[in-house]
Amino acid sequence: MSECSRFGYEDCKATADWLLTQTDVRPLVGIVCGSGLGGLADMLKDQVFFNYIPSESSLTGLCFCLAVHGHAGRLVFGTLKGRPCVCMQGRFHLYEGYPIQKITLPIRIFKMLGVETVMVTNAAGGLNQDFKVGDIMIIKDHINMPGFAGNNPLAGPNDERFGVRFPCMSDAYDRELRQLAMDVGQELGYGDFLKEGVYCVLGGPSFETIAECRILHRLGADAVGMSTAHEVIIARHCGMRVFALSLITNQAVMDYESEMKANHEEVLQTGKQRAEQLERLVSTMVTRIEHNNNYA
């Protein structure tokens, strides 16, 4: 059996159906928590949670081995300010060695659970020279570097039950949700550290060289990371609305004279420092998203 068909429609449906027998929560919003940003899931009330299973066992869709420090590794159901939500408290990355279809499987499970809007968060290095550590970048577009080399989560046979063979990505990041984030951010007094920009995904796990940062910046990327774009492609393919943001946890090193060095501890530390504001931004947005694809 190929990797693609192992993580296909039936697997997703079986997993989603089983999960729905275990909880009364019927989530309309699905949230993916980035590195150091798992506190979002802790905000959920009346939690029912499922640990990602560290082996190949019968619950096919969620048999993942999660070993990244800063990612708890749980699927959490509950209510966020009264709204039914499901959260991935921890995600999977290409650099962990999983096939890209497995990394993105939970997004398809979101769809089958009834989720309409996906909110994706990540930690990223800032390439835009106007960005500071601690800025929150609303993602308006992405550059899918692994995709340039053929590593796209939709590669392989297309299952029309999920979506079309050639999905459009020029509207991947929902304009109204980006505006909502800006409006909520302004109301909360976050104007000074709320930015908008283009996210570039690389495979990782090594951080970028100086030459790589320089070229990515020239290509139009404002921030660089190791996730999100594959999840967004899958979410759009199956018709969910997407909002995504990056927490700029470190400045990408662009200067040969610089003594700065990217490191995961700084990423987690910045996550801790901005956690409260980020959680307030996302949770306030959740209360304003209407399920007829509008917001109040």
Ligand SMILES: O=P(O)(O)O[C@@H]1C[C@H](O)[C@@H](CO)O1
């Ligand atoms: O899961 P995200 O994209 O937030 O995590 C980023 C990429 C690496 O996993 C890690 C590097 O510090 O942060």
Ligand SMILES: Nc1nc2[nH]cnc2c(=O)[nH]1
């Ligand atoms: N690729 C990449 N991912 C990150 N995640 C957090 N910071 C960074 C970074 O500088 N580069």
